Amino acid sequence: MAKKDAFYIVWNPEGQNPRVRHEGWCGAAEEAKRLAIANPGQEFFVMQAHRRVTTPQPVEIEDFYTDLEVPF
Secondary structure: OOOOOOEEEOOOOOOOOOOOOOOOHHHHHHHHHHHHOOOOOOEEEEEEEOOOOOOOOOOOOOOOOOOOOOOO
């Protein structure tokens, strides 16, 4: 499996899931600082992603030749 560059997220245990992907640590650290200033008393963690796991489910469509017309 080919490795991709890791990325960073800023996580707040009291907030919603992270939605911004930071390509570098510095950008994520600055965002954590900005969020901490805007939300006094809350914690913000800079976290690095190490792995992605997914289960792809491709849909296969195969048409067959028929003389029948679609009934709807």
